[in-house]
Amino acid sequence: MHLLEILTMFYEKCARFVTHPNPALIIKPVTTRGLTGMSIVTDLLAKPGVIAAGEYAYRGDRFSYRGALSEEHARMASIMCRATTMGANMEGRMLEVFQPRSGLFPPRGWVVHGPEYTVCVMANVFCMLDNAKGSINGTIDFMTQALAKVSSDLI
Amino acid sequence: MATLDELMELPGAMAAFEFRGSGELLEQRIAYPERINESTLDLLAHMCAANMSIATMQARGWEKVTHMKGFYPIQEFTLVGFDWSVVVSGLDRERFKDRGKASLPPFTGVVLANEKADYEAAFFTMEKPEPAP
Secondary structure (H helix, E strand, C coil), X not given: CCHHHHHHHHHHHHHHHHHCCCHHHHHCCXXXXXXXXXXXXXXXXXXXXXXXXXXXXXXXXXXXXEECCCXXXXXXXXXXXXXXXXXXXXXXXXXXXXXCCCCCCCCCEEEEECCCEEEEEECCEEEEEECCCCCHHHHHHHHHHHCCCCCCCCC | CCCHHHHHCCCCEEXXXXXXXXXXXXXXXXXXXXXXXXXXXXXXXXXHHHHHHHHXXXXXXXXXXXXXXCCCCCCEEEEECCCXXXXXXXXXXXXXXXXXXXXXXXXXXXXXXXXXXXXXXXXXXXHCCCCCC
C-alpha cells in the first residue's frame, strides 16, 4: 500500500475520533463495514458490464467507490442510493407491521432498470451495470450472497 | 403489455397486480392467499408507485447532471426483500407517452419468491411489446 494511502487512512480514523460529535457513530462498525464492502466493490468491478461500484455509510456522508465515475458523481450516487435504501427500509417496516412475515422484510436492496444501465443496490453497496454486457441475475445473486451478513442495525 | 396471467407464469410468482400511477390497486392475481392478500398488495402498490416516481426523478436528475444517458426512463423498479422480491414496470406507460397518448395504462407488478426469481425473465415479460391491433 502506498504511504500516502496509509497516512490518509490514519488521518481519517483519527479525525473521526477527534471531531465526530456523536460518540454512537464512532463505536458502530462503520470502518469494518467499509473494509468488507471495498472487497466486494473490487469483486463487482471485475465482473462483466460493471462500470462502477461503491459503498456508502448508512449514516453520515462517507462513501467510497471504484470505476468510471468522478468523485462528485459518486458522491451524488451514494446520496441517492442511501435515500432510496432508507425509504425502502421504512416501507418494509410499514408493510411488516401491516402484515407480519410478509417476506419483504427486512429489505435486502433494490434495483432500477433503465434502457441501457441498471443500478443494483444491496445493503450499503451500489453497482452500475451495462445491460448489454452484464448479467442482472448474476449481479443480484452475487451481491445478495456477499452482503447477506451485513448488519442493518445502523439503518 | 404483459397480462397478469403471463406474469403469474414466471418462476416463483406469488402474485401479480396492476395499479394506477397514484398507487391504487386495480386488479390482481394471488397464488397464495394465506401469504398475500388484497390489502397487502394495495399497500405494496402504493409503495411501488412512490418508488417508481422517486427513481424516475433521480434518473432524470442524474442524466442532467452527469450527461450520462441510458438511465431514463426507468423501465422497472425491483425491491428485493428477505424472501420475496417485487418487480414493477412502467415501460408501457412510456410507450404510450412516446405515441402522444394522454391516457396511460396502469403499472404492472409481480411478487416473486427470491429462491426461484429470474429478474431478467420478469423484465423481458414486462417489456414485451403490445401486439399490433
